[in-house]
Amino acid sequence: MRLRHLFAVVMLSGIYSLLSAGIFVQLDAVDVAFTEAAVGAGITTILMLGTLALTTDTERPPVKRQWLPLVVVLATGAALIYGTLDLPLLGDPNAPANLHVAPRYIEQSGQEVGVPNIVTSVLASYRGYDTLGEVTVIFTAGIGVMVLLGGTRRRKRKKNRP
Amino acid sequence: MIEPGLYNYWIVVILMMAGFFIVMSHGNLVKKIVGLNIFQTSVFILYISFGKVSDATAPILDEAYTEYSNPLPHVLILTAIVVGVATSALGLALIVRIREAYGTVEEDEIIAQDPDS
Amino acid sequence: MRHHLVLRVVAKLLIPFILIFGLYVQFHGDYGPGGGFQAGVIFAAGFILYGLIFGLDKVQKVAPPAWIRVLVAAGVLLFAGVGVAGMLLGGNYLDYGVLRHDPVHGQHLGILLIEFGVGTTVAAVMITIFYNFAGRGREDR
Secondary structure (H helix, E strand, O other): OOOOEHHHHHHHHHHHHHHHHHHHHHOOOHHHHHHHHHHHHHHHHHHHHHHHHHOOOEOOOOOOOOHHHHHHHHHHHHHHHHHHOOOOOOEOOOOHHHOOOHHHHHHHHHHHOOOOEHHHHHHHHHOHHHHHHHHHHHHHHHHHHHHHHHHHHHHHHHHHOO | OOOHHHHHHHHHHHHHHHHHHHHHHOOEHHHHHHHHHHHHHHHHHHHHHHHOEOOOEOOEOOOOOOOEOOHHHHHHHHHHHHHHHHHHHHHHHHHHHHHHHHOOOEHHHHHHHOOOO | OOOOHHHHHHHHHHHHHHHHHHHHHHHHOOOOOOOHHHHHHHHHHHHHHHHHHHOHHHHHHHOOHHHHHHHHHHHHHHHHHHHHHHHHOOOOOOOHHHOOOOHHHHHHHHHHHHHHHHHHHHHHHHHHHHHHHHHHHHHHO
16 A cells, blocks of 8 residues: 555555455355445446546655554554454354344245345345435435536536537 | 454454555545545445355355345445445545645645645 | 557447346346346446447437436436335335235335336436546546
8 A cells, every 4th residue: 555656556446346346255245246346346446547537646755654543553453353352253143143133034035025135125125215215325426426526517618608 | 363253353354454544644535535445345344244154155045045144234235335436436526626626636735725724 | 548449349349248237137136146236337337338438429429418317316216206106005105015916026016116216326326427527537638
């Protein structure tokens, strides 16, 4: 992460997204891996490159060495690692997260919804309200980008026309 | 590795701290967004790790399997990824506007140009 | 990039498959991995690839920005509309069981419709964001 050339940084972050998609497949989350591969490696990289084209693609070298962030990061990291010692082991079927509503979804969704992909049935049916919220967030983000980047273009065009 | 079951969480912590460090130490706004993305992905891996059940398969119903991983974290993260890209698009759009207004994307130069702050 | 022959030929070959794959992911999401979010992104990726290789003007001729803007809202409205339809038919908001006589069939129809709404919005938003970034870049030159 000491690279000054932002183009390389963006490309590396795209590769990182693709690798994390591989991790998700390993952890049985095929839907998530699919999304991460398409979104993280594809769209995000394109948007970052678009931003670089509009701004600069080199970073100014830092003036001073920064010890404070390093200390804060190491302290927080140590605290988090201490916290993980109490977590249930990976793949433990009796972990609290796997005992609450998940068994019901797995057992009942076949009869209640009739859709084999449980992720889809939870996403669209049991948690439809949440998904509506997510779609609204994306909608709002789209509007926000339009307002931020599209506004002046229209004004300029009107100026040119008459 | 003392406890192999916790290995995943340690990777999550390392990634999370890497993202955190980038966000704090770099003044370049584009790099800050990259750092936030790394931080975000580490949280995704954390959630998916919670849902993993050993010897289970992906949560798509089939006659051949009886053990499935927990589908609930997958749903949460699925939507979180798409919302994440929407928010980073918004952040990048803001960076473009900041660049147009100040002519730079370095944080300290922006602050230096602003007399009020 | 517009004059690069290899890129043009490969893109022309790939784009139909990307779009078909997007539709497959959209409507097969009930049975395999996939769904509205992924399909929307893949579908948008097809258009963005076309825009990158052949230029913004050509892709805006295929998908005019005004239409895309309408589609952004149409997806959310379809999602919310399915919820309201369920309510009008006597169920709760976003309860698809009442859309058909058989609750399981109703669920199926409801999921298909709202996934379509999700896909429309996601694809349209991604294309809009791309248009805005690319359009802004052209102005500076």
